[in-house]
Amino acid sequence: MNVEWVGEALEKLRKKRPLIHNITNYVVMNTTANALLAIGASPVMAHAIEELEEMIGLADALVINIGTLDEHKIYSMLKAVEIAKELRKPVILDPVGAGATKLRTKTSLKLLELGSISVVRGNFGEIAALLGEHGKTRGVDSATYDENIAKTIAKEAAREFNTVVAVTGPVDYVGDGRRVYGVANGTPMLGRVTGTGCMVTSIIGAFLAVEKPLRATIAGLTTFEIAAEKAVEEASYPGTFHVKLYDWLYRIDVEIIKERAKVREVEP
Amino acid sequence: MNVEWVGEALEKLRKKRPLIHNITNYVVMNTTANALLAIGASPVMAHAIEELEEMIGLADALVINIGTLDEHKIYSMLKAVEIAKELRKPVILDPVGAGATKLRTKTSLKLLELGSISVVRGNFGEIAALLGEHGKTRGVDSATYDENIAKTIAKEAAREFNTVVAVTGPVDYVGDGRRVYGVANGTPMLGRVTGTGCMVTSIIGAFLAVEKPLRATIAGLTTFEIAAEKAVEEASYPGTFHVKLYDWLYRIDVEIIKERAKVREVEP
Amino acid sequence: MNVEWVGEALEKLRKKRPLIHNITNYVVMNTTANALLAIGASPVMAHAIEELEEMIGLADALVINIGTLDEHKIYSMLKAVEIAKELRKPVILDPVGAGATKLRTKTSLKLLELGSISVVRGNFGEIAALLGEHGKTRGVDSATYDENIAKTIAKEAAREFNTVVAVTGPVDYVGDGRRVYGVANGTPMLGRVTGTGCMVTSIIGAFLAVEKPLRATIAGLTTFEIAAEKAVEEASYPGTFHVKLYDWLYRIDVEIIKERAKVREVEP
Numbered sequence: 069m070n071v072e073w074v075g076e077a078l079e080k081l082r083k084k085r086p087l088i089h090n091i092t093n094y095v096v097m098n099t100t101a102n103a104l105l106a107i108g109a110s111p112v113m114a115h116a117i118e119e120l121e122e123m124i125g126l127a128d129a130l131v132i133n134i135g136t137l138d139e140h141k142i143y144s145m146l147k148a149v150e151i152a153k154e155l156r157k158p159v160i161l162d163p164v165g166a167g168a169t170k171l172r173t174k175t176s177l178k179l180l181e182l183g184s185i186s187v188v189r190g191n192f193g194e195i196a197a198l199l200g201e202h203g204k205t206r207g208v209d210s211a212t213y214d215e216n217i218a219k220t221i222a223k224e225a226a227r228e229f230n231t232v233v234a235v236t237g238p239v240d241y242v243g244d245g246r247r248v249y250g251v252a253n254g255t256p257m258l259g260r261v262t263g264t265g266c267m268v269t270s271i272i273g274a275f276l277a278v279e280k281p282l283r284a285t286i287a288g289l290t291t292f293e294i295a296a297e298k299a300v301e302e303a304s305y306p307g308t309f310h311v312k313l314y315d316w317l318y319r320i321d322v323e324i325i326k327e328r329a330k331v332r333e334v335e336p
Numbered sequence: 337m338n339v340e341w342v343g344e345a346l347e348k349l350r351k352k353r354p355l356i357h358n359i360t361n362y363v364v365m366n367t368t369a370n371a372l373l374a375i376g377a378s379p380v381m382a383h384a385i386e387e388l389e390e391m392i393g394l395a396d397a398l399v400i401n402i403g404t405l406d407e408h409k410i411y412s413m414l415k416a417v418e419i420a421k422e423l424r425k426p427v428i429l430d431p432v433g434a435g436a437t438k439l440r441t442k443t444s445l446k447l448l449e450l451g452s453i454s455v456v457r458g459n460f461g462e463i464a465a466l467l468g469e470h471g472k473t474r475g476v477d478s479a480t481y482d483e484n485i486a487k488t489i490a491k492e493a494a495r496e497f498n499t500v501v502a503v504t505g506p507v508d509y510v511g512d513g514r515r516v517y518g519v520a521n522g523t524p525m526l527g528r529v530t531g532t533g534c535m536v537t538s539i540i541g542a543f544l545a546v547e548k549p550l551r552a553t554i555a556g557l558t559t560f561e562i563a564a565e566k567a568v569e570e571a572s573y574p575g576t577f578h579v580k581l582y583d584w585l586y587r588i589d590v591e592i593i594k595e596r597a598k599v600r601e602v603e604p
Numbered sequence: 605m606n607v608e609w610v611g612e613a614l615e616k617l618r619k620k621r622p623l624i625h626n627i628t629n630y631v632v633m634n635t636t637a638n639a640l641l642a643i644g645a646s647p648v649m650a651h652a653i654e655e656l657e658e659m660i661g662l663a664d665a666l667v668i669n670i671g672t673l674d675e676h677k678i679y680s681m682l683k684a685v686e687i688a689k690e691l692r693k694p695v696i697l698d699p700v701g702a703g704a705t706k707l708r709t710k711t712s713l714k715l716l717e718l719g720s721i722s723v724v725r726g727n728f729g730e731i732a733a734l735l736g737e738h739g740k741t742r743g744v745d746s747a748t749y750d751e752n753i754a755k756t757i758a759k760e761a762a763r764e765f766n767t768v769v770a771v772t773g774p775v776d777y778v779g780d781g782r783r784v785y786g787v788a789n790g791t792p793m794l795g796r797v798t799g800t801g802c803m804v805t806s807i808i809g810a811f812l813a814v815e816k817p818l819r820a821t822i823a824g825l826t827t828f829e830i831a832a833e834k835a836v837e838e839a840s841y842p843g844t845f846h847v848k849l850y851d852w853l854y855r856i857d858v859e860i861i862k863e864r865a866k867v868r869e870v871e872p
Contacts, residue, residue, distance in 0.1 A: 095633040095649050097363040097404075101530035106574050111530065112433070113363050116406045119437035126436060136633075138652045138676070140406070165648070168662060169655035260854065262637035262647065306642050307850030314575030318528065365631040365672075369798035374842050379798065380701070381631050384674045387705035394704060408674070582843030586796065 075322030086277030093135025096263030167197025253293035343590030354545030361403025364531030435465025521561035611858030622813030629671025632799030703733025
């Protein structure tokens with residue numbers, strides 16, 4: 069796939085500096101905010117019902133991440149997705165830990181039923197669980213990943229939920245209901261830093277401010293994972309890698325993306 | 337302005353190792369705690385009503401930061417400011433996102449109405465919003481900054497709220513109702529790391545344990561921003577810059593401050 | 605004490621990759637998750653009552669850390685410890701700030717009264733407070749540490765609460781009710797990064813998945829503190845030290861532990 073448009077999307081993002089509203093988990097609030105700032109977006113984290121409407125009104129996209137749920141947060145999330153629908157703001161959902169507990173699976177499905185999620189980004193086990201497959205997720209980590217099943221799941225989930233779905237893993241598969249694309253960038257070191265899945269979700273959220281869902285998802289995955297490749301070339305251990313990841317989200321550009329992007333349409 | 341006293345204030349702070357109680361937002365809890373530890377203070381984060389009185393009793397200053405509000409937290413903050421008033425502990429308020437939503441503007445004003453806030457530190461749009469100006473804030477980022485208006489706002493807000501007010505931006509303006517001072521240190525890279533505004537608020541909080549509000553504010557801004565200047569000389573990208581910022585909060589000393597501080601009284 | 609088993613325990617941990625469920629404070633959620641990932645465990649943070657049973661069922665150990673308490677969290681913690689008891693999952697308690705406020709002391713004691721905590725890890729003032737000593741804790745920092753009293757407290761608290769107790773400080777003392785062991789590794793730089801106590805608690809939690817409580821505690825303290833020694837050899841300032849700490853939690857191995865471990869049985 070010709071991916072020159074990915075670099076151009078990144079330039080649009082940086083020019084626009086979109087405001088990305090996150091209702092996310094406590095573990096990754098700081099790191100996703102920093103990832104958004106590094107790439108060139110502007111983060112805001114807010115969950116109080118009283119200010120959702122104004123905040124979503126100001127925002128260019130909404131990120132919903134269901135880690136560290138509780139009753140109040142679920143209510144905020146449902147409300148926020150409804151408001152985003154009304155205000156026609158794009159929404160990305162990260163169903164963290166779906167399949168690990170019924171609360172998480174159920175909450176994700178409720179959010180999807182509202183019918184206005186543009187993109188779902190999860191690992192193999194999470195998306196499998198949402199599809200009712202017997203994917204048993206291991207806490208919030210990637211469950212056992214199978215390349216062929218991953219493709220199928222991306223396709224089926226996209227159809228089932230009428231949205232773009234990204235199943236991330238060694239190769240990420242992105243389905244929009246008609247086609248499936250594979251993104252083969254990244255590094256296993258991403259699994260040694262907490263919240264890297266949540267970071268890429270927020271970054272896709274930032275691309276949703278400048279591209280349609282399918283393209284935003286491919287652009288977010290590619291950009292983030294190439295930044296990770298560059299970071300791991302400079303850092304063999306997770307502490308330093310984590311720091312360099314922000315550096316490379318800031319440094320990555322059209323040329324690096326053109327040189328490295330591994331995106332292709334696949335036969336699902 | 338002769339600023340030798342800033343270095344001396346830092347030495348007093350390090351000798352005292354004040355306990356700084358923070359009721360702050362989830363995004364920056366970790367980073368403000370680390371900033372306080374690096375500079376030589378001792379942080380505590382606690383918001384349960386049941387322990388506020390004891391914790392504030394132990395603390396040397398209180399930091400209130402209204403990012404990621406909710407009903408319970410607002411109640412804790414109001415209670416905490418009342419307790420601090422009774423116990424005569426200095427309080428600094430960071431009105432994160434005031435102007436972006438009515439909840440944030442209203443909550444900040446309620447806290448100010450309690451009449452015992454020593455310092456307010458916010459960006460241009462936030463302080464403008466509190467003053468009822470038509471400053472439209474962009475989420476929690478600095479709204480469009482205008483040097484002349486910033487000066488005026490610092491002066492007026494200090495008078496209006498009967499407190500010291502710092503309007504931070506490319507040049508920070510600090511008003512105490514009579515005079516206005518400009519602090520011209522810092523680096524734009526601070527805008528690429530989340531919570532740097534919140535960090536400087538907490539550090540001013542630490543200086544409140546050893547200096548009166550006007551001096552504490554100038555000392556906090558100057559020390560933090562010079563540390564940032566040193567950090568950016570060693571790091572051109574935000575991940576590494578963030579790490580070096582803690583290093584330099586730890587390393588900064590009387591000599592570096594004397595050499596670098598750019599503080600002057602300005603005509604408001 | 606021959607400590608070859610510590611390195612072997614670390615290898616078992618890495619092979620098993622245990623899932624560690626944390627109900628912890630907002631300040632350290634990100635850093636403890638990263639510490640667990642770096643050492644080779646798999647973290648999950650969750651506190652919603654509705655999913656506690658499933659999550660603890662999936663987990664290999666439970667970590668309870670009482671920083672940033674509130675009513676809902678206390679309820680979750682009590683419930684979680686009860687569930688862990690039923691499901692026979694090991695639990696470690698970090699009584700952050702016990703002694704600083706009655707709420708914290710009381711909550712810790714309530715959790716201990718449930719009778720199924722395997723390990724308590726706290727600083728001198730916290731454990732002293734739990735024992736009803738006149739240890740006055742300074743916020744959440746280590747209160748004044750006295751080596752001889754620390755030994756005695758480790759012994760007495762272990763008997764009193766019928767659990768393994770680690771009193772950490774310049775030398776850590778670990779009591780199991782019969783014997784007391786000293787661990788003399790570490791670096792004062794750990795005191796300049798927030799949540800390092802919480803990190804070691806979580807890492808002991810990870811060792812609880814592969815060793816009995818006394819050994820898990822000694823192994824966790826030794827491994828973490830040697831990693832800190834290696835980190836401080838590469839980094840003289842807290843920002844960089846913090847980053848290198850994760851690197852060394854990832855890099856530490858049998859050989860480094862054998863060469864550096866300072867564990868001995870002491871006369872209490």
